C-alpha cells in the first residue's frame with residue numbers, strides 16, 4: 137500500500153457503480169492513472185481489465201491519489217467510506233460526487249476537513265453515457281484552490297462549473313435543477329393522465345402540450361428579469377384570472393394518482409396577494 141504522505145497525481149474512484157464506471161473509463165481514456173475500489177469487488181473488475189489499479193480497501197484507494205472521487209450511492213455510503221480513513225489526508229482533494237442535500241454537503245465538508253483534506257461537492261447533471269461529452273455538466277462547490285488544481289482532470293468528465301465556495305452550493309444548484317425537470321415532467325404526466333382518463337387521443341394532445349412546454353422555456357429570461365427587478369407585469373393573465381384557472385385545475389385533478397401538484401398552496405398565496413390589492417400583477421409575484 138502506498139504511504140499516506142506520497143500520493144501520486146492520479147485519481148482514485150471510490151464506488152464503481154454506473155457513474156463511477158463511466159468516470160473511470162473517461163479518465164483512463166484521458167491518460168490518467170486511475171485506482172478503483174468498490175464495496176462489491178467483482179463490479180470493479182471490468183475497470184481493472186481496462187487498466188485501472190485495484191485497491192483492496194477505501195484506505196488504500198485514498199492513499200494512492202491526490203484526487204479522490206466518491207462516486208457512491210449517497211451521503212450515508214460516503215460517510216461509511218470516510219469513516220475508514222485516518223486523519224492525515226493533507227495534499228488530497230476529496231470530491232463528493234453523488235446526489236445529496238445541502239446539509240449533507242456541509243457535513244461531508246466538515247468531515248473531510250477533519251481528515252486534513254480539501255473538499256469539493258459535485259452535482260452531476262448528466263447520465264453515465266453523457267460523461268465526457270459536451271452534453272454533461274458537473275457542478276462543483278467548496279475549496280476553489282482544489283477546483284483549480286484539478287480543473288484539467290475534471291474537464292475530462294464534463295464542462296466543470298464552479299458555483300460557489302460554500303460547500304452546499306453545488307447541491308443547491310443540483311437539486312433546484314432536478315426540480316425544474318421533475319415539475320415539468322410531472323406536470324406533463326398529470327396532463328397526459330387526465331387526458332387519457334377522458335378518452336383523449338394522447339398523440340394529438342401531446343402536440344399542444346409540447347407548445348405549452350415551449351412557452352415555459354421561452355419565458356425563462358423574462359421571468360428572471362421580473363424577479364431581479366421586483367416588477368410583475370400581468371402578461372397574458374393577471375392573478376385574478378390565474379386564480380380561476382388554478383381552482384378549475386384542482387377540481388380536475390381531484391382523486392388523480394399524482395395528486396394536485398401543490399396547487400392549493402399556490403392558490404392560497406394568490407388569494408393573499410389579491411386581498412392585498414395586487415390582483416392585477418402577474419404569476420411571478422407569487423415568489424416574492
Ligand SMILES: NC(=O)c1ccc[n+]([C@@H]2O[C@H](COP(=O)([O-])OP(=O)(O)OC[C@H]3O[C@@H](n4cnc5c(N)ncnc54)[C@H](OP(=O)(O)O)[C@@H]3O)[C@@H](O)[C@H]2O)c1
Nearest residue numbers: 151152153154155175176208209213234235260262263264
Ligand atoms: N446514474 C445516473 O444517471 C445519475 C445521474 C446523476 C446523478 N447520479 C447520482 O450519482 C450517484 C451514483 O449513482 P450511480 O448511478 O452510479 O449508482 P449505482 O450504479 O447504484 O452505484 C452505487 C455505488 O455506490 C456503492 N455503494 C452503495 N452503498 C454503499 C456503501 N454503504 N458503502 C460503499 N459503497 C456503497 C455501490 O457499491 P456496490 O456495487 O457494492 O453496491 C456502487 O458502487 C447517486 O447519488 C446518483 O443519484 C446518478
